[in-house]
Structure formats: structure tokens, C-alpha cells
Amino acid sequence: MNRIRLGIALSMVGIVGTTRALAQILNGGFEAGFVTANGQAQVPSPWTSTAPGNPFVSFDTWANPSGNGLNPAFAGVFTGVTAAQGKRWAGGWNFENMHQLMAFTLTPGQQYTISALVHAPNAPFGYVAGGWRFKLGATGSSPSTLIATFAPTVTWSMGWVLQSATFTAPSNAGSLQYFFPEVYKTGTLNTYMGIDDIRITPVPGAGSLALIGVGAGICAARRRR
Numbered sequence: 001m002n003r004i005r006l007g008i009a010l011s012m013v014g015i016v017g018t019t020r021a022l023a024q025i026l027n028g029g030f031e032a033g034f035v036t037a038n039g040q041a042q043v044p045s046p047w048t049s050t051a052p053g054n055p056f057v058s059f060d061t062w063a064n065p066s067g068n069g070l071n072p073a074f075a076g077v078f079t080g081v082t083a084a085q086g087k088r089w090a091g092g093w094n095f096e097n098m099h100q101l102m103a104f105t106l107t108p109g110q111q112y113t114i115s116a117l118v119h120a121p122n123a124p125f126g127y128v129a130g131g132w133r134f135k136l137g138a139t140g141s142s143p144s145t146l147i148a149t150f151a152p153t154v155t156w157s158m159g160w161v162l163q164s165a166t167f168t169a170p171s172n173a174g175s176l177q178y179f180f181p182e183v184y185k186t187g188t189l190n191t192y193m194g195i196d197d198i199r200i201t202p203v204p205g206a207g208s209l210a211l212i213g214v215g216a217g218i219c220a221a222r223r224r225r
């Protein structure tokens with residue numbers, strides 16, 4: 001193999017590796033962009049909801065004190081809490097929604113890990129902690145496909161907790177470009193939960209490991225010359 005072909009082959013390995021490492025979720029830490037109305041019923045772009053500004057529909061953006069977003073002490077929900085990552089996080093009731101158009105669609109059959117830092121509410125007013133689940137949809141109003149669920153085990157005293165789940169992208173993932181985090185309740189009481197640093201990353205599989213093997217083989221061949 002000559003130097004040019006070796007260079008092209010190694011570049012292809014590099015391109016594939018880079019593409020796989022790119023994040024599907026944009027602004028997963030809710031740090032970029034300005035939110036109006038002190039963040040109540042508002043989420044920063046590219047996040048949005050079916051009715052931005054409607055406090056019975058849209059998720060909220062919370063910020064460390066004096067930041068751009070809801071004060072953690074608002075309604076006593078997150079009194080004393082600061083962001084797990086950066087200066088802001090998002091939260092919502094089980095009856096509220098939020099979504100974004102992902103940067104890339106998921107690859108059908110590929111395994112992914114979804115992770116996030118989650119926080120239960122300080123719930124003195126008749127609501128409780130719940131869980132998070134994640135869906136895909138073909139439009140911003142059609143969360144049709146459940147892809148992952150986090151156990152509803154996070155309580156107020158635990159602070160921020162990193163949760164994750166692994167899933168296989170469905171066969172129609174190419175047509176499901178919208179991503180929806182949702183809060184679910186486990187009993188009769190409504191629940192409110194916070195979330196920060198949402199990520200979806202591919203699990204290295206047989207395909208990418210084979211490419212790494214090809215790259216290593218090329219390097220070995222080059223050394224032998």
C-alpha cells in the first residue's frame with residue numbers, strides 16, 4: 001500500500017470515528033440562548049414546546065440565582081439547588097412537554113446510551129418525585145416511540161443524580177428526528193423533575209470495532225515495509 005492510499009484509508013477511519021462521536025442532542029445542558037419570562041414555560045433554542053409561554057404546557061428553564069432563568073427558590077421547587085452542569089437546567093411537570101429537532105437522526109439498529117443528570121423537587125405542596133422517559137417522533141407534536149426510561153428512584157435528598165439507559169434505535173429511526181424528554185408519575189400525585197446535560201452517544205459496536213481493526217492492520221502493514 002502506498003502512502004497516499006494509506007493516508008486516505010486512515011482519513012476514512014478518522015471521519016467515521018468523528019461522525020460517531022458527534023452529539024445528537026443540541027444544547028443538552030440548556031446553557032446557550034436567552035429565555036424570556038424569567039424562564040417560566042420557556043426553554044432555550046433549539047428546545048421548544050407545543051405552546052411556549054403556556055405554564056400548563058411548556059417545560060421551564062431554571063438558573064442559578066441572578067442568572068437568566070427561573071430562580072431555584074420559585075415556588076420552593078429547587079430552593080438551594082445550583083445547576084449540575086453550567087448555570088442552567090430545565091424541568092417540567094408530567095403534563096408538560098419539550099422537544100428538539102436533533103442534529104442527526106439515529107441509525108436504525110445502532111445501540112445508544114442516553115444519559116442525564118436529574119433532580120427531584122423539594123415537594124412540600126402535594127406533589128412528588130417521578131421519573132424521566134424519552135421518546136422520538138416524526139414531528140414536534142408526535143412523541144410516538146418510547147426509546148428509554150430512567151427508574152423513578154431519585155429523591156430530593158439525593159441531589160443531582162446521573163442516570164442512563166441503553167437502547168437500540170428503531171428501524172424507522174431515520175424518520176424520527178424529534179426528541180422528547182418527558183416526566184412520568186408513578187402514583188396519583190403530579191410530579192415535577194429537573195434535568196441537565198442530556199446526551200445520546202452511540203455504543204461502540206462490531207462495525208466501528210472492525211474499522212479500528214482495519215486501521216490497526218494498515219498501520220502494522222506500513223511498519224513492516
Ligand SMILES: [Ca+2]
Binds near residue numbers: 028083084085
Ligand atoms: Ca446546564
